[in-house]
Amino acid sequence: MxxxxxPIASYGLLIAATYVMARNFPKLPRNQRVEDxxxxxxxxxxxxxxxxxxxxSGRIKRRYFPTGQALGFEIDAAxxxxxxxxxxxxx
Numbered sequence: 050m051x052x053x054x055x056p057i058a059s060y061g062l063l064i065a066a067t068y069v070m071a072r073n074f075p076k077l078p079r080n081q082r083v084e085d086x087x088x089x090x091x092x093x094x095x096x097x098x099x100x101x102x103x104x105x106s107g108r109i110k111r112r113y114f115p116t117g118q119a120l121g122f123e124i125d126a127a128x129x130x131x132x133x134x135x136x137x138x139x140x
Contacts, residue, residue: 060115087127102133 087108094107106129114121 086129086133090129101135102131105130105132 057104059136090106090108090109092108095105097104108125110123110125112121112123
C-alpha cells in the first residue's frame with residue numbers, strides 16, 4: 050500500500066508554522082473577564098445595531114480527526130467586535 054506523503058507533509062508544515070508563530074508571540078497575562086465573555090458567545094455570527102455603534106460576535110467550534118483514529122484536535126475561535134463612527138467638528 051502506498052503511503053500518501055502529501056497530507057502528511059501539509060499537516061507537518063502547518064504544525065511547524067504554528068509552533069514557530071507561537072514561540073514569537075509575547076507572553077501576556079490572561080484576562081479572565083475577556084475569557085469568560087468569549088466563552089458565552091454563541092456559535093455562528095451575530096450582528097446588533099444601536100444608535101451609534103454596530104456590534105458583532107461570532108464563534109466557530111470544530112473537531113478534527115485527521116488520521117481517522119481517536120486522536121484529533123478541537124478548534125475554538127471566537128471574536129467580539131465593535132464599530133463606532135461619530136461625527137466630529139474640526140477645532
